[in-house]
Amino acid sequence: LRDALAAREDLFLRCLSGKVLTYALGRELGLADAPAVEAAARHVAANGRTLRSLIKYVAASEPFRTK
Numbered sequence: 001l002r003d004a005l006a007a008r009e010d011l012f013l014r015c016l017s018g019k020v021l022t023y024a025l026g027r028e029l030g031l032a033d034a035p036a037v038e039a040a041a042r043h044v045a046a047n048g049r050t051l052r053s054l055i056k057y058v059a060a061s062e063p064f065r066t067k
Contacts, residue, residue: 011051013041017054024058025067036063 005012017040022032028035041067047053058064 009045010041011046013049014038017041017044017058020054020058021063024064027061034062036061 014037018033018037021033021037021040025033040054040061043057044050044054047057047064
């Protein structure tokens, strides 16, 4: 499983970012949320690939602050 996830890391990070955003916003994500998911995934990839960096990013994100 680790090898499969590592081979598709970009897909894994987008999926994880989407799930965390869904939970944080308390609603289903729509097409308008796609840029926020992509930005979160890029942020995590650039900042050590940690769950902590994802949670901090989501908490500071525009969709979360304006929900």
